[in-house]
Amino acid sequence: MNEENLIMTAKEASRHSHSPYSRTRVGAAILTANGDVFSGCNIENSSYGLTICAERVALFNAVSSGHKSFKGIAIYSDSDVYPMPCGSCRQVLVEFAPEMEVLVVGRDGKRKKYVLEDLLKDYFRIE
Secondary structure, three states: OOHHHHHHHHHHHHOOOEOOOOOOOEEEEEEEOOOOEEEEEOEOOOOHHHOEOHHHHHHHHHHHOOOOOEEEEEEEEOOOOOOOOOHHHHHHHHHHOOOOEEEEEOOOOOEEEEEHHHHOOOOOOOO
């Protein structure tokens, strides 16, 4: 899947967001090593600690379908701010693919690319 299609999948996923508190819709699309794509959206809860980010929903959808190797993830938000993954998402994602490409895209279509392990230096791991 090319970058544009991954972004469109993330954007489409954002439409399913449940975000009554932040009013910010976020969608993510994660690309598996064999080319499958899984998506997710942010799901907020009035008990904020129970909120889950789009990135983890996408990853959990993929893992629950048997995938554990990933090439990249696109994260789209309908806000003016780039939708950088939070620390929890970075830690969960890095456990599966530290070298994963992270593409963040705002509603204006502007994007930035990162390598996941560059976003979470010296991440926690058990060897």
